[in-house]
Amino acid sequence: RKEVxxxxxxxxVPEGATVAFNCTYSxxxxxxxxxxxxxxxxxxxxxxxxxxxxxxxxxxxxxLNRASQYISLLIRDSKLSDSATYLCVAxxxxxxxxxxxxxxxxx
Amino acid sequence: NAGVTQTxxxxxxxxxxxxxxxCTQDMNHNYMYWYRQDPGMGLKLIYYSVGAGxxxxxxxxxxxxxxxxxxxxxxxxxxxxxxxxxxxxxxxSSYLSGNLYTFGSGTRLTVV
Numbered sequence: 663r664k665e666v667x668x669x670x671x672x673x674x675v676p677e678g679a680t681v682a683f684n685c686t687y688s689x690x691x692x693x694x695x696x697x698x699x700x701x702x703x704x705x706x707x708x709x710x711x712x713x714x715x716x717x718x719x720x721x722x723x724x725x726l727n728r729a730s731q732y733i734s735l736l737i738r739d740s741k742l743s744d745s746a747t748y749l750c751v752a753x754x755x756x757x758x759x760x761x762x763x764x765x766x767x768x769x
Numbered sequence: 770n771a772g773v774t775q776t777x778x779x780x781x782x783x784x785x786x787x788x789x790x791x792c793t794q795d796m797n798h799n800y801m802y803w804y805r806q807d808p809g810m811g812l813k814l815i816y817y818s819v820g821a822g823x824x825x826x827x828x829x830x831x832x833x834x835x836x837x838x839x840x841x842x843x844x845x846x847x848x849x850x851x852x853x854x855x856x857x858x859x860x861x862s863s864y865l866s867g868n869l870y871t872f873g874s875g876t877r878l879t880v881v
Binding site for chain 2: 703707711
């Protein structure tokens with residue numbers, strides 16, 4: 663079983679839609695979690711950290727469920743510029759990246 | 770403050786050739802990492818370093834070597850290039866383990 667798993671997508675949604683991604687991790691000792699965004703042919707960039715209490719940054723909300731070992735990312739009011747691949751990351755001894763979920767926001 | 774700089778951005782190698790991918794950071798970060806990313810796959814850790822003079826293997830080290838003679842530089846060496854090493858290579862750095870990464874812009878390597 664892969665250490666961090668994500669649905670690869672693609673998720674094709676219209677502008678203004680709400681979309682949610684889930685990610686599961688297998689290492690229960692993982693301490694920190696993040697969502698990174700990666701545009702086509704570019705390096706990953708930090709989108710947001712994920713806290714047990716949940717956190718929100720504008721249109722983006724991240725949640726962590728330690729009991730079920732999954733992380734979620736919710737994007738409200740999708741913009742064309744949100745089109746990218748979203749990488750789930752778990753940190754235990756090292757950072758472990760999921761394969762990413764591709765999102766396409768359509769006009 | 771340039772962050773993490775990788776060179777070259779693109780390279781085509783023939784099977785059996787060797788090359789060094791350069792990575793430099795100017796943030797005085799202790800930790801540096803090399804990852805490879807294949808299509809549809811997550812980033813795989815090749816090697817990492819926790820400080821000058823200290824390196825360690827990651828998940829996929831075979832076919833690669835690294836050195837860390839200074840805090841700033843962390844070059845990745847391919848000795849005998851193979852088609853399986855065709856990938857995008859990212860260097861990253863962080864101040865502490867578990868701290869947020871800063872990535873370089875990547876090197877696209879094709880081995881033919």
